[in-house]
Amino acid sequence: MRVIAATFVEAVAQLRIHRVRVMLSLVGVAVAVAALTASVAMGDIVRQTSIESMEQSSGRPATFGFSAYSLEGDPIDADALVEEAEAIAERYDIRYMSPVTYLGGSVQLGDVRTDAQVMGVGVDYQAMHRVEVTDGRWFVESDAERLAPPVVVNQYVMDMLGFASAAQHPTIALPDGRTAVVVGVIDSPMYQGWPYLWALPDTAAAISGADPAYAQPTIEMWVPEESADAVQTMVTRDLQGAFPDAQVDSYRQDYAAYFDEAGDPTAFVQQILLGISGVVLLLGALSLVNIAVITVRHRVRELGIRRAFGASLSRVFVGVMLESVVGTVVAGVVGIMVVVLAYRLLLVEQVIPLGLPGDLPAFPVWAAIVGLAVATAVGAIAGIIPAVVAVRSKVIDAIRF
Template sequence: MNGFFAGIVGAFSDAAQEVRVHRGRVLLSLVGVAAAVTALTVSMAFADIAERTVVEQMETYTGRPTTLDLTASPTDEPRIDHVERLESAWFDVMKRSDITHATRDSNASARMRFSDGAQDVQLQLVDQPYAVMRHLRMLEGTWFAPGDSERLAPALVVSRNMYEMLGSPDLRTHPTIVSPGLGNARLVIIGVYDGPIYEGMPPEAKILTASFRQVAPEKDVLTAASGTRYQMWVPQDIGDELGKRIKQSIAGALGDGFLVEVYNNNQGGMDPSQDPTVIFRLLSLGIGAIILTLGALGLVNIAIVSVRQRVREIGVRRSFGASTGRVFFSVMMESVVATVVAGFVGVMIAILIMRIPAVYGIFTGGAVGTGAPAFPVGAAVTGMVAATIVGALAGLIPAIIATRVKVIDALRY
């Protein structure tokens, strides 16, 4: 066993030495391999990051897979006691089902005072887990923390355009805004979330459901509560079964006076036929394969010439007892070692390119920093594996030629 490993180490050492000796010959072909690996890695990284960005954007609106969306409408006129019964049943089901990520989601509107006058602000009423369930990206400050619903001054997370309308104050100074529509309550702005901005877009903000109910008039509370969606992020493999159980439990707890529905977004993943990056992924793979093939052909030609010039060396090694397998493995590994080095250089260049904020922002639709998807490890692994395979294929023919060298002919060469 020790002899086997010693042979492998010796073959790698011989291959590395030969690469150093013939580095001038293989340099140009390795530049082509490195460039091909760079292009392949960048294209794979782009396709992966773009796909994840699209999926996250979809989940921003529909929720992560699998999200159960519960609605319960009373058959008669909505009342506060209807809301209390529904939420009591909902919290009880979450506790019994051990659901840790759940949120209420509803909309309201409230008048607030800006420096240039009062305006209506579109409010979204949510619970603390909402940000995780919807991939909400924060630009400044923080999202709601556990216990924020008990603050005397309700916390508010505002949209980017509302933050700019307020003059982009330093959130470390705990800026506030007064809302006449919420009983002149003073709301503390703790964070700014990302989102689209278009001309004429009204100011938007998010507030905890419990905080809104503490300061809003009763009629506004009832109006918002009547349109509440109760969302739960659950394990994907039990989503359908759990949805049926939750619907039965809620309907049983509320009785005949409610119409209960549970919707399962069932996003098991993006449908490949709807993936906008499929065409680019296939195109980039094709171009990368062509470039790698050309680099491999260059390596084959150089390796064959090198083997022809090393006939005497190979014959001497054979005369001293080097086996056919040892010669084959050593010659083939010369190409493998060279392309692995070229592949590593190509992957490093690809990573550096992707770290340029302007380039990365294009790939992620403008998202950079901690909120953007990280560089995919799979793309780097693919580049290294492709370089290794190219080296093995490029070294195969020269290795076969080397094993057919006869000792007597080599010594006469």
């Protein structure tokens, strides 16, 4: 242990003596490690953004859609279908279940009547599809009993209504004479450029003016992936048993169902980023090796004297290599700190408010670990060549040098 500590102290001392050369050689390593760390972090960001976008659209793994259609042409009672789905969810301890109905229609927004996309959804839809309400709130169970039904809208609708916040209680007139109250606003890039309204199933049919009998919902269920196939089979069987004269279809709709076949869609982007950072890292390592060899050549006399006073070959080898390792670790830490700072000041505070995922961590810790590990490995590999040069010098020749 004492020998290791002494070797480390010698390495640090040599770095201080040759600090100008070391700094010149380590600038490239610091830049390379920063590029590698940033590439790994950006790969995580791209992946997280893609996953959250897909989950908003199709649900989290594993989300199934169940639909039932009458074979005789008459519509299935939507309320009966939802009640049966709720009973099945309770029977099999399925925590997240939501009916989903896509309804078009003409909606009165202030003084303007316009076409809009109206969706009838349940309370659990928010968790299943990562719906982030930026102003106000999402639906709660007690909303079904309210005389003035609640509705959640996108920012486009709020602008048409002429209100700045859901706290002002904007209202929407329904065709049946009731008045819906806006309780929440969703400001997401996914729902821009067109009026979107979300409501509980009965309210959604009233908003769009659709006949509730023909507003057939799809039942979505979010279940654990490890039991996905079994749950799909059981729910399909029970729905078919409850509606024997209907055609019951079931399908898995979340993105993970396609990953198994097509692979990770973000892998290509990550490989490009890692490839670029790898080239930068290689150039930095070559620069380090070049300057390290030159430095050792100038230290031939010093190394010969150390050998003459009893320094072993292994001590000289490890000492020279450790100089490179310590230098690259310091450079790696500096590079990682620069990336973390840039990530915090530029990305988190400036870009995320424009639409990056809300679950993005302060910084992917494993990206910093990878950067530090690579910096250490580069230092060890780059230090081998000058260390071999140092131990191959003969004592007598080194003293004469």
